[in-house]
Amino acid sequence: MIEVKDLKKSFGDTQILKGITTSFEKGKTNLVIGQSGSGKTVFLKCLLGLFEYESGSISYEGKNFSELSRDEKTNLRSEMGMVFQGSALFDSMTIAENVMFPLRMFTKQSKSEMEDRVNEVLKRVNLDDAHKKMPSEASGGMQKRVAIARAIVNRPKYLFCDEPNSGLDPKTAIVIDNLIQEITEEFNITTVVNTHDMNSVMEIGEKIVFLKNGLLEWEGSSETIFRTDNEAVTNFVYSSELFRKVRKMYLEESE
Amino acid sequence: MTYLHNIGTYFIMIKDIFRRPTKWSVMKPLILKDIDDLIIGSLGIVAFISFFVGGVVAIQTSLNMTSPLMPKSLVGFATRQSIILEFAPTFISIIMAGKVGSFITSSIGTMRVTEQIDALEVMGINAINYLVFPKFIALTLYPFVISIAMFLGILGGLMACVYGGYGTMEDYVEGVQMDFIPFHFFYAFIKTFVFAFLLATIPSYYGYFMKGGALEVGKASTTSFVWTSVMIILVNFLLTSLLLG
Numbered sequence: 001m002i003e004v005k006d007l008k009k010s011f012g013d014t015q016i017l018k019g020i021t022t023s024f025e026k027g028k029t030n031l032v033i034g035q036s037g038s039g040k041t042v043f044l045k046c047l048l049g050l051f052e053y054e055s056g057s058i059s060y061e062g063k064n065f066s067e068l069s070r071d072e073k074t075n076l077r078s079e080m081g082m083v084f085q086g087s088a089l090f091d092s093m094t095i096a097e098n099v100m101f102p103l104r105m106f107t108k109q110s111k112s113e114m115e116d117r118v119n120e121v122l123k124r125v126n127l128d129d130a131h132k133k134m135p136s137e138a139s140g141g142m143q144k145r146v147a148i149a150r151a152i153v154n155r156p157k158y159l160f161c162d163e164p165n166s167g168l169d170p171k172t173a174i175v176i177d178n179l180i181q182e183i184t185e186e187f188n189i190t191t192v193v194n195t196h197d198m199n200s201v202m203e204i205g206e207k208i209v210f211l212k213n214g215l216l217e218w219e220g221s222s223e224t225i226f227r228t229d230n231e232a233v234t235n236f237v238y239s240s241e242l243f244r245k246v247r248k249m250y251l252e253e254s255e
Numbered sequence: 256m257t258y259l260h261n262i263g264t265y266f267i268m269i270k271d272i273f274r275r276p277t278k279w280s281v282m283k284p285l286i287l288k289d290i291d292d293l294i295i296g297s298l299g300i301v302a303f304i305s306f307f308v309g310g311v312v313a314i315q316t317s318l319n320m321t322s323p324l325m326p327k328s329l330v331g332f333a334t335r336q337s338i339i340l341e342f343a344p345t346f347i348s349i350i351m352a353g354k355v356g357s358f359i360t361s362s363i364g365t366m367r368v369t370e371q372i373d374a375l376e377v378m379g380i381n382a383i384n385y386l387v388f389p390k391f392i393a394l395t396l397y398p399f400v401i402s403i404a405m406f407l408g409i410l411g412g413l414m415a416c417v418y419g420g421y422g423t424m425e426d427y428v429e430g431v432q433m434d435f436i437p438f439h440f441f442y443a444f445i446k447t448f449v450f451a452f453l454l455a456t457i458p459s460y461y462g463y464f465m466k467g468g469a470l471e472v473g474k475a476s477t478t479s480f481v482w483t484s485v486m487i488i489l490v491n492f493l494l495t496s497l498l499l500g
Contacts, residue, residue, distance in 0.1 A: 048377050074275075077379030088370035092288075102378055104281050160377075 001026050002047065002158065002190055007056035009042055016042045018214040019056065027188045029181050029204045031195055034211035035236060040194045043211065044162055047192060048082060049073060060158070078106045081151025083161040087143040089135040095146050096122070096131035102154040121149045125179060141172035145179070152183055159184065161193040165200060173197060177204050198243055201225065210236070226250045265460050272388050272456075275381040282389060289393035293355050297400060300354060301347055305338075305404040308346070309411030310419075312337050317421035327422045331430025334412035336439075343404040344443045345491050348450040351397075352483035356458035359390060360479040363462025364472040372463070387459040397451035398444050405443075442498045449494065450487055457483045 002024040009017040016039045024030040032040050045051045047058060049065060058065045060076060068076060089098050096118050103114045122128050125145040135143055144164055151159055161180060165173035177197075181204040184191040193200065201208060205222035210233050218230045225237060226247050238244045276282070316333040363386055366372050375382040409431060416422045461479035465471055 045373075050373060050376060070275075074379040077377060080377060082374065082377045084370045084374060086369055088374040090371055090374075091365075091369070105278065105378060105380060 001061060002192070003057075003059045003062075004047070005057045005059075007043070007046060007053055007058065009039075009046055009051060009053045016214050017046070017053070020211070020214075020216045021056075022209050022216055022219060024190050024192050024207065026190045027185060028191070028206040029184045030190070030192045030207040030209065031201060031205040032192060032209045032211060033195060033201060033236070034217075036196075038211040039214040040211055041162060044160055044192065044194050048080065048160060049077065078102075078154065079157045081154070081156035081159045083144065083147045083151050083159070083164050085163045085166055087135070087140075087147040089143055089146055089150070091135050093135075094131065095127070095133050095135065095138065098135065098146055099149045099153050102150065106154055117153060118149075121153045122146075124152075124183075125149045140167050141169075141175065144168065144172075144176050148176070148179060148183070152187065152189075155187065157189055159189050159191040161191070161195075163194055163196060165195065165197040170199070173199065174203070180204065198237060198240075201237060202246070226254075264464060265456070268383055268387070268460055268463065269456060271381065271383040272391060273384070275384060276388070277380065277385045281385075285385070285389035286392050289389040290396060292358065293390065293393045294396045294400060297351060297354060298403065300350070301400055301404050302407050304350060305343065305347065305407040306411035306414075308342060309334060309338055309408030310415030312342070312408075313412035313416045313427075314419060314421060317416065326430075327426040328430035328433060330416055330422050331412065331427035332433045333430075334416075334427075335409055335431045338408035338412070339405055339439055339443050342408055343401050344446040344450065345487065347401060347404045348447075348454065348487050349484050351400075351450075351454055352458075352487060353480050355394075355454055356479050356483045357476040359455070359458035360462040360465075360476045361472055363387075363459055364465045364475050367463065367465055368468055368472060383459075383463065386463065387455065390459060391452070391455040394451040394455045395448075397454070398447045401443070401447045442494075445498065446491060446494050449490055453483060453486050453490065457486060 004023065005021050007017050007020045008015065020039075020043065032043060034040050042051060046053050053066075063072075063076075065073070065076070089095075090101065093101065096115075099118045099121060100114050103109055103117060107114070109117070118131075119128065122131065125148055127142060127145050127149065130138065130142060130146070135146065138146065148161075148164075151161075159180070164176050164180065168176065177200050180191060180193060183189070193204075195201065202222050202225075205225070208220055208222065208225055209216060210218040210230075212232050218228060218233045220228060225233065228234065238247055277285075313330050313334045317330045320327075320329060363372075366386070372382050372386070375385055413424065413427050413431075416427045417424050458479040461475045461482070465475040
């Protein structure tokens with residue numbers, strides 16, 4: 001479980017996060033949504049420890065991240081997996097080498113043990129025939145799946161995804177969404193996903209956190225988001241005619 | 256203030272190169288790859304330039320020796336001194352700032368732009384050690400490149416002198432052996448080691464701390480070349496004043 005209390009972060013005179021308090025439960029797919037510039041990426045990078053924050057706290061299973069020693073932070077980070085918006089695969093390595101990388105860095109497994117684990121994970125993301133390809137030879141959807149495989153190969157406790165569906169066609173986006181949700185449940189990990197994709201919100205959002213101007217405006221689930229009367233949320237989520245119709249149908253059906 | 260901040264950040268980066276080292280099993284292939292990219296990959300251009308510049312130095316010296324009182328062996332002497340003292344360590348290092356420096360800045364800068372460095376940091380890896388240390392170790396072999404440049408420069412001078420009809424082989428070889436001071440080699444290799452350090456760290460700094468997108472990678476490569484060259488020239492002046500002055 002990740003607990004965030006009164007998190008504040010500024011760049012120069014501009015305050016990006018203005019005191020966010022929330023929590024992300026284990027075994028659930030938690031989504032962070034909000035308009036561009038609302039502070040989602042900064043929030044995620046604070047959770048990952050890539051940005052230092054001015055005040056507030058982030059606790060992993062009760063341990064305050066900022067109070068950990070350098071070695072404890074390194075150990076905690078080895079329990080995190082991250083899927084970047086652009087996949088961030090190492091372009092000098094093959095797909096199999098990319099996935100094996102965390103194992104080579106943090107475990108003492110033999111080469112055959114590592115290869116077995118890589119095969120297992122690549123199979124899990126339906127990429128069991130792409131071992132020798134270079135990232136540049138893989139499609140966007142394949143790169144995202146490799147990034148997910150790399151993120152989960154070392155059996156992380158926490159999985160973070162920054163806009164995993166950006167640049168993907170709707171069908172591949174659904175595949176990625178389902179994969180993230182299945183992995184979260186299967187390995188019982190705490191997953192936090194930054195997204196703009198309203199399909200993801202409705203399909204896999206077990207907990208949804210809506211940020212606006214650096215503040216937590218609303219939180220709920222994919223069920224409650226249909227019923228909310230929060231104007232900022234409805235303006236954002238139901239900005240398109242299609243989603244307004246979906247909402248109307250959902251509300252009519254549930255009545 | 257920006258300059259002071261950059262200098263401070265550069266020295267903090269240097270400290271971080273040696274902190275929290277990456278596992279040897281992971282580091283070893285990186286070092287071998289960087290030796291291939293930075294040292295072996297530079298031999299061709301260094302050999303080509305050294306050979307022909309050595310030839311040009313010999314021809315220029317010969318053409319400017321108009322007095323019949325000057326011995327013909329002076330061509331070999333002047334070529335040797337120019338090559339060993341300045342051309343091989345300094346001029347080749349400036350060429351390497353363009354070739355190797357731009358490669359280092361653009362490869363690390365591209366990793367920054369495509370979030371590969373963020374990926375390393377999220378995993379708890381000391382990204383500076385992982386990226387810069389192998390380049391630093393690879394460039395400790397830089398004196399090997401400069402030795403080849405020295406040899407080929409003097410050989411190029413010999414070829415130009417003999418086959419261009421500017422003097423005999425005996426005169427040239429006599430000049431190359433004349434008044435040889437071993438300390439000049441020592442001086443040249445001290446400079447080479449210092450330049451190797453600058454070549455590994457300044458371009459890495461510009462790549463690692465760059466901000467922006469693909470356009471900024473190009474700008475960072477250019478800035479890195481300019482500052483590496485400036486520092487090589489300044490350090491060359493300082494070391495020459497200290498060691499030979």
